[in-house]
Amino acid sequence: MTDAPISAELFARAQRVIPGGVNSPVRAFRAVGGTPRFMVSGRGPYLTDADGKTYVDLVSSWGPMIHGHAHPEIVAAVQEAAARGLSFGTPTLGEIELAEELIGKLTAGAARAGVPSPLEEVRLVNSGTEATMSAIRLARGATGRSKIVKFAGCYHGHVDSLLASAGSGVITFGLPDSPGVTPAQAAETIVVGYNDLAAVRAAFEQDGSEIAAVITEAAPGNMGAVPPLPGFNQALLELAHEHGALLISDEVMTGFRVSEAGWYGLDPVAADLFTFGKVMSGGLPAAAFGGRAALMSYLAPAGPVYQAGTLSGNPVAVAAGLTSLRLATEAVYRRLDDHARTIGELASAALTAAGVGHRRQYAGNLFSIFFTETPEQPITDFDRVRATDTFRYGPFFHAMLDAGVYLPPSAFEVWFVNAALDSAAIDRIAEALPAAAQAAARAVPPAA
Ligand SMILES: Cc1ncc(COP(=O)(O)O)c(C=O)c1O
Structure with missing residues (x-):
């Protein structure tokens, strides 16, 4: 895991005054482990953390930021x-x-x-x-x-x-x-x-x-x-x-x-x-x-x-x-749909190359990668979601984070694209994925 010393210091300080150090539980990274990143700014498709590292943002504030960060007109x-x-x-x-x-x-x-x-x-x-x-x-x-x-x-x-x-x-x-x-x-x-x-x-x-x-x-x-x-x-x-x-x-x-x-x-x-x-x-x-x-x-x-x-x-x-x-014009939605398709396909290609069984599902431009050995079987309810190989997500997430891509810190959340994603941001995602897919392949299930 990458060192994030300033975020680590802020998290320790936050935990003294805020329950669990966060104001909404999933931000605490407990499902994936490691130090939650404290962000200081966002611009277009990128976030910058307190240690000065930038990330391509695939959380988009859990949905709202469809135009990316700090859109000048907004x-x-x-x-x-x-x-x-x-x-x-x-x-x-x-x-x-x-x-x-x-x-x-x-x-x-x-x-x-x-x-x-x-x-x-x-x-x-x-x-x-x-x-x-x-x-x-x-x-x-x-x-x-x-x-x-x-x-x-x-x-x-x-x-x-x-x-x-x-x-x-x-x-x-x-x-x-x-x-x-x-x-x-x-x-x-x-x-x-x-x-x-x-x-x-x-x-x-x-x-x-x-x-x-x-x-x-x-x-x-x-x-x-x-x-x-x-x-x-x-x-x-x-x-x-x-x-x-x-x-x-x-x-x-x-x-x-x-x-x-x-x-x-x-x-x-x-x-x-x-x-x-x-x-x-x-x-x-x-x-x-x-x-x-x-x-x-x-x-x-x-x-x-x-x-x-x-x-x-x-x-x-x-x-x-x-x-x-x-x-939010029609052109924006076409862009969101294209980004969701492109990024999903890139993730699938990297996981397939690493031999990781997975299934990609969409709800419009919201999408998820489920790790599963039965990818042909649609995931239609919560029981099937819970039966997926979520142990692969933490290592996958951290390899992406190290490479400067911010995914949702939970296997149960969708990836949220935004219209500010450009070819440089998508290239960074494409470059990050092979190592992340390898990390997912190496993950071992927790002892029963
Ligand atoms: C479908 C749905 N309904 C309601 C909520 C609650 O919204 P808020 O977090 O703004 O209270 C959420 C939040 O993620 C949601 O996804």
Whole structure:
């Protein structure tokens, strides 16, 4: 492993004042070992750490930075907004413009599919967690029911009732559920296998009259890229509606990343509620949830379901998000798709040359490399994800890091490309991969 003395010193200092030294668990590198890198700046496709080393960034702040780092137009919009004042606690024009932009993009996606838009109103919040938490409260308030169906391996933020069998950091640390979630909260959550319609049907047969909503990642990226089987999301919608329940499509990760209209643009299923975050924030804290006006009107102050936020619709965050979305043209999505394909193919070629069994899966331009000796077998759910050879990921990750490529520090996270990746950055990835593939080949499984 490369020496990163300043990061190591900062990490030791951080651990004295911040639990585990980080403000979000996966940043601590526990799944891959070694010293988390403390970044000091980012520009285009590169990050620079406290020791002065640069990395090609394939995490993109876990999704938001689709234009790369410090995009000049986004920085200028933020500076301009900040100069006018940081927060007013009143309505502002920017909030209307951002809401119109979000609705406009999904409405255009719906028009391309020849169907009415499922998104008429949105409420802005500060994080994806708040978006899913609020969408669930609204679903419960509108249906008068309490249970929620979620899928094993899907992550919807750290909402109490949604931590059951969650993906992302929760699997990275092998925490099946979190202490602090009460039995009553857990009892309201029915967890079923992903892509398993029979299990969803059985849940409705057993508890149908108590189920308020099914929540699903529009295309899961928190157990690696595990896309829905064709027709799965539509079947969820139909099953939910047959039983008087709602469908919440969580597009926090996929929204405005995998197409201009997110996963909805690729698979236009008219969920009752959508949740957004990451890309729509431009890299500052902003997120949203929304749906048709009739359902959204249950929210205070129009309706009785309470939801609020001191900094919701913050003018600086709104300026970043709006500029980022306006820059996200069709050409940007073609670039993201091309990068995802190219980098995925380069990784596969290096792993194949090193004799490492693996399977590459895509959910739009989100992708994962699963280490497996049965690469012909699609990975369709969390059980199959957990059966992969994750012990190969740490050595692979560290060889890439040494060579100046920053991958997600967990085998269960997707690789996030950004449109700033250029041929020099892609060359660096290509040069790093053969040694990383050799490191993966040499990895030995932990003793049983
Ligand atoms: C699909 C999905 N939903 C919700 C969240 C939670 O978002 P946040 O981390 O902004 O609270 C995430 C975060 O990774 C996510 O991927």
